[in-house]
Amino acid sequence: MSARMFGAPVQRTEDERLLTGRGAYLDDLGADAYAAVFVRSPHAHARVRDVDVTDALDVDGLIAVYTHEDLTGPMAEPLPLLLPHPCIVDGRTPHALAAGYVHHVGAPVAMVVARDRYLAEDAAERIAVDYEVLAPVVGIEAAVAAEHVVHAGMSDNVAAHLVQEVGDARAAIAAAPHRLELDLDIERSACTPMEGRGVYARWDEAGGSLRLYSSTQTASGVRAAVAAKLGLDVGRVEVVVPDVGGGFGVKIMHPWPEEVMVPWAARRLGHGVKWTEDRREHFIAAAHERGQRHTVRAGFDDEGRLLGLDVEILHDNGAYLPYGVIVPIVTSTQLLGPYKPGAYRVEFRSLYTTTVIVTPYRGAGRPQGVFAMERTMDAIADRLGRDRAEVREVNLIRPDEMPYDQGLLFQDGRPLVYDSGDYPRTLRMVKELIGWEGFAAERERARAEGRRIGIGLACYVEGTGPGPYEGGHVQVGTDGRVRVATGLTSQGQGHHTILAQIVADELGVAMSDVEVTTGDTRRMPYSVGTFASRGAVMSGSAVALAARKVREKALRVAADALEADPGDLEIAGGRVHVRGVPGAGMDLGTVAVLSNPLRYAFDEASRAATQFARPADHAAPPVPEGDAPGLEGTDFHSPLRSTFANGAHAVVVETDPETAEITILRYCVVHDCGRLVNPLIVEGQIHGGVAQGVAGALYERMAYDADGQLLNASFMDFLVPYASEIPPIRIAHLETPSPLNPLGVKGAGEAGVIPGAAVIASAIEDAEGFPVRSMPISPSDLFGLRRRFAAGEIPPLRRAERARGRRANETGEPDV
Amino acid sequence: MNEETHEIRLRVNGVPRAATVPARRLLSDCLRHDLGLTGTHVGCEHGVCGACTVLLDGRPVRSCLMFAVGADGHEVTTVEGLAAADGTPHPVQRAFRECHGLQCGFCTPGFLTVVAAFLEENPEPTEEQAREAIGGNLCRCTGYVNIVRAVLRAAELRRAAGRDPQAGDPAPRGPVRRQRP
Numbered sequence: 001m002s003a004r005m006f007g008a009p010v011q012r013t014e015d016e017r018l019l020t021g022r023g024a025y026l027d028d029l030g031a032d033a034y035a036a037v038f039v040r041s042p043h044a045h046a047r048v049r050d051v052d053v054t055d056a057l058d059v060d061g062l063i064a065v066y067t068h069e070d071l072t073g074p075m076a077e078p079l080p081l082l083l084p085h086p087c088i089v090d091g092r093t094p095h096a097l098a099a100g101y102v103h104h105v106g107a108p109v110a111m112v113v114a115r116d117r118y119l120a121e122d123a124a125e126r127i128a129v130d131y132e133v134l135a136p137v138v139g140i141e142a143a144v145a146a147e148h149v150v151h152a153g154m155s156d157n158v159a160a161h162l163v164q165e166v167g168d169a170r171a172a173i174a175a176a177p178h179r180l181e182l183d184l185d186i187e188r189s190a191c192t193p194m195e196g197r198g199v200y201a202r203w204d205e206a207g208g209s210l211r212l213y214s215s216t217q218t219a220s221g222v223r224a225a226v227a228a229k230l231g232l233d234v235g236r237v238e239v240v241v242p243d244v245g246g247g248f249g250v251k252i253m254h255p256w257p258e259e260v261m262v263p264w265a266a267r268r269l270g271h272g273v274k275w276t277e278d279r280r281e282h283f284i285a286a287a288h289e290r291g292q293r294h295t296v297r298a299g300f301d302d303e304g305r306l307l308g309l310d311v312e313i314l315h316d317n318g319a320y321l322p323y324g325v326i327v328p329i330v331t332s333t334q335l336l337g338p339y340k341p342g343a344y345r346v347e348f349r350s351l352y353t354t355t356v357i358v359t360p361y362r363g364a365g366r367p368q369g370v371f372a373m374e375r376t377m378d379a380i381a382d383r384l385g386r387d388r389a390e391v392r393e394v395n396l397i398r399p400d401e402m403p404y405d406q407g408l409l410f411q412d413g414r415p416l417v418y419d420s421g422d423y424p425r426t427l428r429m430v431k432e433l434i435g436w437e438g439f440a441a442e443r444e445r446a447r448a449e450g451r452r453i454g455i456g457l458a459c460y461v462e463g464t465g466p467g468p469y470e471g472g473h474v475q476v477g478t479d480g481r482v483r484v485a486t487g488l489t490s491q492g493q494g495h496h497t498i499l500a501q502i503v504a505d506e507l508g509v510a511m512s513d514v515e516v517t518t519g520d521t522r523r524m525p526y527s528v529g530t531f532a533s534r535g536a537v538m539s540g541s542a543v544a545l546a547a548r549k550v551r552e553k554a555l556r557v558a559a560d561a562l563e564a565d566p567g568d569l570e571i572a573g574g575r576v577h578v579r580g581v582p583g584a585g586m587d588l589g590t591v592a593v594l595s596n597p598l599r600y601a602f603d604e605a606s607r608a609a610t611q612f613a614r615p616a617d618h619a620a621p622p623v624p625e626g627d628a629p630g631l632e633g634t635d636f637h638s639p640l641r642s643t644f645a646n647g648a649h650a651v652v653v654e655t656d657p658e659t660a661e662i663t664i665l666r667y668c669v670v671h672d673c674g675r676l677v678n679p680l681i682v683e684g685q686i687h688g689g690v691a692q693g694v695a696g697a698l699y700e701r702m703a704y705d706a707d708g709q710l711l712n713a714s715f716m717d718f719l720v721p722y723a724s725e726i727p728p729i730r731i732a733h734l735e736t737p738s739p740l741n742p743l744g745v746k747g748a749g750e751a752g753v754i755p756g757a758a759v760i761a762s763a764i765e766d767a768e769g770f771p772v773r774s775m776p777i778s779p780s781d782l783f784g785l786r787r788r789f790a791a792g793e794i795p796p797l798r799r800a801e802r803a804r805g806r807r808a809n810e811t812g813e814p815d816v
Numbered sequence: 817m818n819e820e821t822h823e824i825r826l827r828v829n830g831v832p833r834a835a836t837v838p839a840r841r842l843l844s845d846c847l848r849h850d851l852g853l854t855g856t857h858v859g860c861e862h863g864v865c866g867a868c869t870v871l872l873d874g875r876p877v878r879s880c881l882m883f884a885v886g887a888d889g890h891e892v893t894t895v896e897g898l899a900a901a902d903g904t905p906h907p908v909q910r911a912f913r914e915c916h917g918l919q920c921g922f923c924t925p926g927f928l929t930v931v932a933a934f935l936e937e938n939p940e941p942t943e944e945q946a947r948e949a950i951g952g953n954l955c956r957c958t959g960y961v962n963i964v965r966a967v968l969r970a971a972e973l974r975r976a977a978g979r980d981p982q983a984g985d986p987a988p989r990g991p992v993r994r995q996r997p
Contacts, residue, residue, distance in 0.1 A: 015913040018921030019905065021855020021895035025922065028854035060818055116849075118840065194859045194867060194922040194956050245857070245922025246956050279860040492920025492957050680916045684962060688919065691959030715864040715954065723947050723960035752959075 005501035005511055006743075009680035012497040013511070014490075023243040026198030026215040026276065033200055033272035034063050035117040036262055037124045039110040040285060041102035044138065044354040044708025045150070046131035048098050051110055055126035061115035062123045064269065066261070068097045074229050075264055079255060082221075083324030087162035092151050092352070093322045096229075096257045096264075102131075103150055103319035104355050105708055106284030108257050113265055113273055136354045136708040140293050140314045143351035150319060150352035159317055160325045160350040164332060166407040167343030172308025176299025180383055184375050185774040186368045186757060188291035188316070188702035189695070191361045192720060193491070195245020196277030197286060199259050201266035209236040212263050215244050217252040218529030219519040220487050225255035226263055234525075241519030247491035248692070249360040250287050252531040253323055283713035288702055289327060289361035291316040294372040299342075304380045304391035309341040311372060313348035318357040325350050327358060327365040329411045330463075335369030336406055336416075337461050338423035338646055339377075339395040344408075354708045360531065362692060363753045366462060371775065374458040374758035378765065382798050388457055388762070389431055396423045396459075410642055411532075412466035418644040420736045426648045426670050427459060429732050433668040434650035446654070453654045453665065454767025458755035463642040464673070464747025465537025465740075471526045472543030474503060474550045475632035478596075478605045480574055480589030482507060482514045484546075486539040487527020489519030493749055494681040495535050499543050501677055502743065506547035507554075508571030509588065526636070533645070533747025536677055541637035541741040549633030557595045557631070558586060592631040597622040643738040645746040647671040649690075649755040651727075653763040660782040662698055662764060664727035672734035674746035682748045683731055689752015691726045696753070697760035699725065701776050769800030824888040828853065829897025837884045843877075844868045846884035847894060855895040855925050859954065866953035869926040870894050876933050895925035898932055907973035908932050908966070917966030919957030926953050931967050935974055943968060 017023055039051075053065045068076065078093045098109045110127055114120035135148035137157060142148075146156040173179055200213040210232065216222050216239075223239040230237075244251065258275050266273040277286070292315050299308040315328040328348040336344065381391040397404045399422045406416040431437065439455045446453045473485040484503050490496065500514040517523050518539075528538075551571060558576040559566040562584065570579045577585025589605065598609040607613060616622070623629055652665040669686055676682050699719040703711040712718045737744030757775040764782065765772040770789045774781075788794050819838045826833055828851060835850040847853045847870065859867035861880050868880040871893035898906040908931045911917065918924040927950060934941070934949040941949065946967035947960075955963060 011913055012916065014921070015918060018918060018924055019895075019909040019912055019928065020899060021853065021925060023855070023921050025854075025857065027858075028848070031849065031852070117845075118838070192956060194865065194920065194954065195857070244920065245859075246920040248956070279862070492918075492922075494919070684916045684919060684958060687959035687961040688957045689959075692956075714862060715860040716862060720954050720956065722952070722954065723950050723964065726959050726961070729959065729961055 005504045006677055007675070008501070008678065010497060010501055010511065010678055012494050012681070013500055014494065014496050025195055025243045025245050026200060026213060029213055029242060030200040030272050030274045033274040034113045034115060034269065035120045036111055036113050036265065036273050036275040037117065037120040038108040038258065039112065039124050039127050039129065041098065041105055041107040041109055043102060043131050043133050044105050044136040045134040046102050047134060048100055048102060048109060048129060049132055050130040052128040055128065056112065056123040059114065059119055059123040059126065061119035063113040063115065064265065065123065065127065066097065066111045066265065067109070068095060068099045071096060073231060075260065079257065079260070079322060080225060081324065082322055083326055085160065085325050087325060088160045088321065089158055090151070090154055091159065091321045094257060094320050096260050105710060106281065106356060108285065111261050111265065113269065136706070138353055138355060138704050138706055138708045140291070140316050140351060143316065143353050144314060150354055157352040158349050159321045159352050162325065163345070163347045164408050165345040169308040169310045169343040169345035172343040173297055173299030173310055176307040177301055178383060179297070179299050180379055182296045182375060182379055183773060184294040184296060184372050186290050186292050186371055187776060188288045189361065189700045190283070190288045190702065191248035191250040192282065192718070193246025193248055193250065196279065196282040197251065197256060197258065198276045199262040200272065200274040201263035202272045203267040203270060205270055209238065210263055210267065212237065212239045213242055214239060214259055215251060216241055216254055217247045217489050217491065217531060218254055219489055219521050220525065220527040221529050222254045222259060223521050226260055229255065229260045230264060230267065239521045241489040244489065244491040247530065248362040249289070249364060249531065251491065252529055253287055253359040279715060280713050283718065284356060284710055287357050287359040288318065289358050290368060290696065291358065292331065292368045294368065296372055296376050298376050298380065300380050302384065303394050304384050304386055305394050306339065307342040309344050311335060311346045313346065315348055315350045316353050316358065317350045318353055318355045320357050321350070322357060323359040326411050327360055330365030331369040333408050333410050333416050334366045334461065334463060335373050337370060337373050338397055338459050339373065340397055355704055362689065362750045364532070366460065366754045367696065367757055370458060370460045370755050371758040371761065374755065375761065375773065378762050385798060385802060389427060389436060392427060392457070392459060393424065396427065398424065410463055412642055414641045417641055418461060419738050419740050421461070421644060421646045421672060422734065422736055423459070423646060426646055426672060426734060429734065430457070430648035430650045430668055430670040433670065433730055433732055434652065434666065436650065450657070451654060452657050452767050453652060454763045454765065455650065455652050456759045456762030456766060457648065457650045458759035458762060459648040460754045461644050461646045462533065462747070462751055462754060464533035464645050465639065466532050466534060466642040467638050468528060469636045469638035470528060470538035470542045471524050471634060471636045472539065472546035473524050473632065473634045474543060474546040475630065476550060476554070476588050476592045478589050478592045480513060480587050482509055484514060484543055485517040485520065485523035486543055487519065487521070487524040488530045488535060488539050491530065493535055493685065494678065495539065498536055498677045498681060499539060502540050502544050503547045506544050507551055509574045513574060533749040535749065536745050537643060537741055537747050538637055540677065540743055540745060542635060544742055545635035545637060546633045549635055550631060553595065553633065554588060554591045554631060558591050561586065561594055595631040596629040637741060639740045641740065643674065643740045643746045645673045645748070645751060647751055649759045651759050651763045653760065653767055655764060655767045655782065660779040660786065662777070662779060662782065664694065666730065667727045668730045669752070670732045670734060671751055672736050673748040673751065674738045675735050675744040676733060677745060679733070685748050686731055686752040687729055689750060690729050690756065691721060692753040693756020694726060694760070695721050697757045697776050698778065699776065765797065769797050770794045771797060822885050824885055826887050826889065827891045829893055835884065839883065839885055841884045842880055843882040843884045843887050844879035847879060847892070853894050853896055857922050857925055859923060864954065865923065866930065867923045867926040869929045869953070871929050871933055874933065876930050893929065895928055898928055906932060907977060908935070908970040910973055911966040911970035915962045915966040915969050917958065917962045923953060923955045927955070927963060931970060935971055939971060939974060941967065941971055
């Protein structure tokens, strides 16, 4: 038996290509395609009075200019609302090109097609759009006040409103021995993958069919949406996803205006058309996330046990609601984390503003939920004078309470039932890893050197791998090579490697004999997409199930040829043989030949499958009833519910007493994503997630002015961290298998980012001695808080007061 | 309007190449779209992210900040030219694979060219120096942890391969440095 690949830190199969410049990203394709660029609104809110293209017509190389007036049928209608939900009061979605109004800076107004990108930009510059500027609505406060509305025909800016309640939270809080209330804010940020969006389409006039390449997280979703818009049968649309330079959520949104305009133009022009997003466009015309305000009311007992929790959420969804209310639903449900809240009430309002739309960004509402819950835990501990870890401990769900039903509906419309996990152990491990118990002494040593340090802690539970399903297709060629296809797409997560590991084990072949294809509707048309940390859970399970089918068939066909019992056979090293007798067997390639009875031979291998090549049973048909030719199998994984990963992060920060510079000294992660398929890849996912968590806590924010202009729409001004900003990261794994899939795995892609804002706020607060309720926090923000604290506008943490008191008693001198 | 064009001749990955380009054509676009070397990627178009870094006469430059006509008569090395002529991967390429120093791979060509040039200058970097060397390149996937490891590993592999370090000048057209707003 060959070495097991599942669980091994196998080097990635993707890398050789990507390291030698042989990757094929969207803009690397379609060398002969026309280039498309979009004329975009410079205003946050305006009526489009006129689009004058006259000046553009002189530009050499111009092919076409399109506006909304050129669109008919489904193309002229608003883009779909992808995720309808009964709580959506008024679900507005954009048009492919502005239909009379624009609702954010960056909204596409006209499309220019030219021989190359430079010329298309020249022409775009010469298009004069006459706007009547309307009142912008920027920020949650303005949206709530509704002095102006974003969308005509609405009386306010509320897109959706949902209340969920388990028990009577308000009564439980009123009756509780202790109560507190917190206002907690998180600002906007964005995925900003290194490669922006991009679309390339070719129309085949003879076949009446479309080939579409898109830098997307869902091939099947784009296919269905584009087919509907273009009035084509889905069978006439092929979507192929090339290498994708990062997604982090933004590329699950579909169809983008550009994603329908490019194929529409390609069909109309009978020529390939390509659009490659530039960096500024990505900031002003893709999607953001995170902007949310939370009001938390908690009632608790003397130990800090939650008795009731009441949370009101105001969610800024931007100009439109194409992706529904997934983000605030995820916040509402995942806010509970590993804790038992007692009674729980959560209410959100999702609000229109004249800014870029909001769709999931890695973590998708969880960072905000964890921020709200973990800030609450810290505040309870501070109120009671208890250790922050102890307060968490008393609230944790115990392993013997699994599966644990939180009594709510999750984002996939299924019950929020945690499948497995050992939360107390996770917490113990992270305390050990960071040195929680010894920190008081460490703090004192630092203080003696004039340094200010603090420690923070945050726990989370993450629903991963939601359905409805993913599929796997596994085929053994007559050359013995195994070709695997799954429909979801890959943006750097190493899916090709882990799926090959799984199939290699299931089939008993070498990993080097397994080729994986993702995101190609020609190979696997049934699929959902890559989001919610579902790649390993969904496609991993699907390809394992498909491989098991193939294995079963291989054993059956080989048993027939070898005149053996299938139960006596095994597959190892790509050969089927009698168990214990490696000589008595045949290669899987030969089994593939035998599994497909042939009339015509085309090479040496196929001769063996032709009708006169070997004796046949004339009483049975060549392909047995109920069977199919070929050594291949397809299967689907459709889980009952999401599986729930969990973890805890802890961090030690230093804040400069003079400059308020914030430095992370060490960052620790305990991570339980069930069984690890490839620890190298899982740790890579955690590293990247933590980096985005640190970024969202300390560096990145969307700086909109009151007019709705995004002031930092470039990598010069939006501070994606460089290597110098990312601390060393220590990781420990726990592996609590999921009972919900055949591999026992849970998702790993998003976890690293989830507790970032919560854990860093916790540590800064601990270092400073006053509460931190809003993130991100820059040195100038912290400096401002210090001033307000000094002026008595912010109350001190009680534990800081108590510590000061203790020191004063010990030294007989007041602390300064 | 027809745009005036210029003939340029340059050596790319050791091969003499020629192109006819307008004066405004960026070196990045010329490499990718005129010469078909799509391994060089463009991530921000303003010199901040470093994905488009290539070596000009052995030194790292941002090809999105340079006009193609400026490369006339020069030697350019792109990610496609890092491996040896017989296909043996460059130590930096090997190290990035061993250390899982890449995920989506989009920023990777810029890191590879920067690190290859850095190790020529400093064949035995400390971890701090390794981190500093990649301090002008953005990566959104890895958190840089394994990239720093890969730089150190590449130095090891390079020493093991017995290459002689060559002294070189520091990068003339380095990253655009930004300030906190």
